[in-house]
Amino acid sequence: MSQAVVAEPQRLVRANGVHRDIYRDPDVFAAEMDRIFTRTWVYLAHESEVPENGDYLTLRIGLEPVVLVRGEDGRLRALVNRCRHRAAVVCEQPVGNAKSFRCQYHGWTYRNTGELVGVPYPERHSADVRERLGLISLPRVESYRGLIFASFAEDVPPLAEHLGPGVTGYIDRFMDQCLGLPLVAHRQAHRIAMNANWKLQVENGLDGYHAGFTHRSFFDVMQRRTGSSVRYASSLPTATSRAFRNGHCAIDPETSSRKPLIARVRTLPEATQRLDQLLAEVGEERFEDYLAGLPGAGINIGVFPNLQLIGIHIRRIEPVAVNKTVVSVRPLLVEGAPESLNWLRLRYHELFYGPAGFGQPDDFEMFDRVETGLDAAHDGWLRFERGLGEETPAGDGDADTVVGNVTDETPQRGQYRQWVALMAGQVRP
Numbered sequence: 001m002s003q004a005v006v007a008e009p010q011r012l013v014r015a016n017g018v019h020r021d022i023y024r025d026p027d028v029f030a031a032e033m034d035r036i037f038t039r040t041w042v043y044l045a046h047e048s049e050v051p052e053n054g055d056y057l058t059l060r061i062g063l064e065p066v067v068l069v070r071g072e073d074g075r076l077r078a079l080v081n082r083c084r085h086r087a088a089v090v091c092e093q094p095v096g097n098a099k100s101f102r103c104q105y106h107g108w109t110y111r112n113t114g115e116l117v118g119v120p121y122p123e124r125h126s127a128d129v130r131e132r133l134g135l136i137s138l139p140r141v142e143s144y145r146g147l148i149f150a151s152f153a154e155d156v157p158p159l160a161e162h163l164g165p166g167v168t169g170y171i172d173r174f175m176d177q178c179l180g181l182p183l184v185a186h187r188q189a190h191r192i193a194m195n196a197n198w199k200l201q202v203e204n205g206l207d208g209y210h211a212g213f214t215h216r217s218f219f220d221v222m223q224r225r226t227g228s229s230v231r232y233a234s235s236l237p238t239a240t241s242r243a244f245r246n247g248h249c250a251i252d253p254e255t256s257s258r259k260p261l262i263a264r265v266r267t268l269p270e271a272t273q274r275l276d277q278l279l280a281e282v283g284e285e286r287f288e289d290y291l292a293g294l295p296g297a298g299i300n301i302g303v304f305p306n307l308q309l310i311g312i313h314i315r316r317i318e319p320v321a322v323n324k325t326v327v328s329v330r331p332l333l334v335e336g337a338p339e340s341l342n343w344l345r346l347r348y349h350e351l352f353y354g355p356a357g358f359g360q361p362d363d364f365e366m367f368d369r370v371e372t373g374l375d376a377a378h379d380g381w382l383r384f385e386r387g388l389g390e391e392t393p394a395g396d397g398d399a400d401t402v403v404g405n406v407t408d409e410t411p412q413r414g415q416y417r418q419w420v421a422l423m424a425g426q427v428r429p
Helices: 002-007 026-035 159-175 198-204 216-226 259-265 271-282 284-293 339-353 360-375 410-423
Strands: 017-019 042-046 055-061 064-070 076-080 095-097 100-102 109-111 116-118 140-144 147-151 183-185 190-194 240-243 249-252 300-303 307-310 313-321 324-334 381-383 402-405
Touching (some): 002 026, 042 055, 064 147, 076 140, 100 116, 159 249, 198 313, 198 324, 198 360, 198 410, 216 259, 259 339, 271 339, 402 410
Antiparallel strands (some): 017 381, 055 095, 064 076, 109 116, 183 324, 190 324, 240 249, 240 402, 249 300, 300 307
């Protein structure tokens, strides 16, 4: 059955749900790695992670190992991390700075721009071996607001066109979250390996329905600590979810009030001391502005297939196998801001998204429970029907955007429309 389903992926997706095979079938997973991850734009990193010539990161695009490197010429490249001789990886460290990469198997050496410059005992090779066998360089690497994307497909549309005005507007809001000051990626990230399919995290990061239940303990603790009623924004009529073109989406509480978030900041250990320090450094006139930007933009953004912007962090989703995924969560700091502000941002981030935080461990527990439930799913279908038929056009000139309540499953339906389109070859790469 799986080969037939791969040939007709639309059989796995209905308007109101998806079939369990979308998470469990190895043939479906293999097709995703080919038809999605090598044929569209995939997020790699933030520009601040590779600021200097020679800086590199080792990553994967689907199952393909790549090195994202800023070459000696200052240009960003994504190089396939595979020696052209016998396929050994040429760079093993996750991060570093190098002028060249040397394969430890037979000593072939490549510049950080990809050219083959060293072949031991060259007299036994053809004269043109260096010209022919440089590292494969992905044909397209572009960035938007410091977010670097790459694609194996040469004929993908320009990145800005692929993102579209709907999601770029939200990315702009996210990147301007603290007085419009530049954001830089923290040198470290939490990396979580989960025994679950990658799409569970794709869905969950843009799920406004689960917060009041999965994260109930967080809201209860915050209510005790702050002495105020704490609940998710689902009761606000203006709180929305949005599905943009190409599977991108957002959930947006659409409230200008930062008071609940700042109240949570004040519950942190040493918060009073650090806030007093921030006040002393920036003065009363700017203190409230810095404070308002401290917890982030308050929106969740999903760029299909593997990027989410949530809180103050960048979340990268990396498929490993049909039932294995690595999720990296990298906080963003405010460049040029007082140290006390960034200290508070990190502690606030850890409160919910850290390994011992209130939120992210809850989500991964739910992924485990879903995986267990999939073993016994008698009819095989999972439902995404909340708000179905009640969505409205955005009304902002973007005909591709539909809007639902923040708890509607509008984002998930949008994600799976793009999943089908890519898997069935219905869109140009």
